[in-house]
Amino acid sequence: MASSGPYAHELNVALLAVQRATLLTKSVFHSHAKGTLSKNDASPVTIGDFGAQALIIAALQHAFPNDQIVAEEEAKDLRENEQLRNTVWDLVQAAKLSDATSELTLGGPLASPDAMLDTIDKGASQGGRAGRIWALDPIDGTKGFLRGGQYAVCLALMVDGHVRVGVLGLPNLPESDAEPLVEGIGAEQTDADGKGVLISAVEGQGAQSRALTRGPLASPHSIQMKPLARVSDATFCESVEAAHSDQSDSARIAAALGISKPSVRMDSQAKYGSIARGAGDLYLRLPVRKDYVEKIWDHAAGDLIVREAGGEVTDVEGKRLDFGLGRTLKANKGVVAAPRGVHGEVLGVVKKVLSEKK
Ligand SMILES: Nc1ncnc2c1ncn2[C@@H]1O[C@H](COP(=O)(O)OS(=O)(=O)O)[C@@H](OP(=O)(O)O)[C@H]1O
Ligand SMILES: [Mg+2]
Numbered sequence: 001m002a003s004s005g006p007y008a009h010e011l012n013v014a015l016l017a018v019q020r021a022t023l024l025t026k027s028v029f030h031s032h033a034k035g036t037l038s039k040n041d042a043s044p045v046t047i048g049d050f051g052a053q054a055l056i057i058a059a060l061q062h063a064f065p066n067d068q069i070v071a072e073e074e075a076k077d078l079r080e081n082e083q084l085r086n087t088v089w090d091l092v093q094a095a096k097l098s099d100a101t102s103e104l105t106l107g108g109p110l111a112s113p114d115a116m117l118d119t120i121d122k123g124a125s126q127g128g129r130a131g132r133i134w135a136l137d138p139i140d141g142t143k144g145f146l147r148g149g150q151y152a153v154c155l156a157l158m159v160d161g162h163v164r165v166g167v168l169g170l171p172n173l174p175e176s177d178a179e180p181l182v183e184g185i186g187a188e189q190t191d192a193d194g195k196g197v198l199i200s201a202v203e204g205q206g207a208q209s210r211a212l213t214r215g216p217l218a219s220p221h222s223i224q225m226k227p228l229a230r231v232s233d234a235t236f237c238e239s240v241e242a243a244h245s246d247q248s249d250s251a252r253i254a255a256a257l258g259i260s261k262p263s264v265r266m267d268s269q270a271k272y273g274s275i276a277r278g279a280g281d282l283y284l285r286l287p288v289r290k291d292y293v294e295k296i297w298d299h300a301a302g303d304l305i306v307r308e309a310g311g312e313v314t315d316v317e318g319k320r321l322d323f324g325l326g327r328t329l330k331a332n333k334g335v336v337a338a339p340r341g342v343h344g345e346v347l348g349v350v351k352k353v354l355s356e357k358k
């Protein structure tokens with residue numbers, strides 16, 4: 001159900017578009033052939049990433065034809081590989097929501113394989129601080145997706161450099177907020193149809209979660225971060241991939257905060273979604289390489305969702321993430337996300353531990 005108020009239409013379109021694309025990714029997740037390619041930076045991309053990007057951009061272009069889009073993938077590999085292109089085209093054609101009203105909102109099916117390629121390449125905006133720009137990560141945590149772990153379909157609307165709407169499709173998270181945080185997929189194992197959640201936020205309106213469905217959107221409930229009396233009681237999450245976040249620094253920071261529970265390693269923006277609904281408390285992303293610059297699509301939706309659920313999100317120096325500088329977060333290093341009441345204390349320890357390394 002669409003609510004009223006600022007950005008109600010944007011939220012409704014974003015939720016439906018992410019839901020439809022998440023269903024496409026689920027069909028790939030449960031098949032053996034994921035059509036994996038290696039990109040220039042040696043990171044993987046799959047037919048699921050291409051298909052989800054095509055579907056979401058098509059919906060955005062139908063509903064908001066004047067908006068810009070910053071998306072992770074490009075169609076080059078599909079233009080050069082007919083078989084791969086046909087596989088993605090089959091997936092895109094098969095991904096439909098069950099009700100006609102939702103499909104109408106998203107503009108219905110794509111016209112042709114060529115239109116699909118052009119649509120994927122509409123995500124090449126350079127971003128910036130002016131106007132309405134969507135940030136799209138069609139599959140975040142592609143390595144998790146391939147490993148059978150967590151992944152997320154991530155979409156956010158920025159207006160004049162600030163994130164106003166954020167949606168995460170999280171097909172492998174349990175529907176219940178109360179489910180304990182676990183590495184990989186929990187006991188409530190995903191299936192080809194049900195399970196999974198859509199977590200969303202609109203600036204100034206709080207954060208919500210709802211079950212992922214095939215039809216009209218399920219009704220939402222609001223989510224909040226867990227009240228945390230003492231930081232030493234916290235559960236923190238971090239990347240599975242040690243190349244993405246320094247796991248020995250995070251262990252030192254946890255020890256300095258008096259945290260004895262081991263970290264929960266989880267792929268993708270499922271980390272932001274989990275702490276926003278009180279399954280886990282802190283998310284630390286600690287730079288491994290000095291030259292790596294974070295991408296806006298890896299953080300835009302999660303940043304807003306955590307802040308709207310009662311958290312604070314900064315980089316490791318205490319600066320807010322700046323989404324208005326282009327396709328990357330070039331002014332920021334790493335991420336520290338925590339409940340508002342303890343963020344200052346956590347940040348102080350992060351700064352101290354990282355400065356002792358120098
Ligand atoms: N070196 C380095 N440092 C930091 N981050 C990097 C690095 N390399 C890649 N990436 C980005 O990490 C995204 C995956 O997110 P996570 O690290 O949270 O999950 S995971 O542990 O990798 O599964 C991943 O997003 P996807 O490509 O969408 O999967 C990358 O954009
Ligand atoms: Mg990638």
Ligand SMILES: [Mg+2]
Nearest residue numbers: 137140141298
């Ligand atoms: Mg990503």
Ligand SMILES: [Mg+2]
Nearest residue numbers: 072137139140
């Ligand atoms: Mg991705």
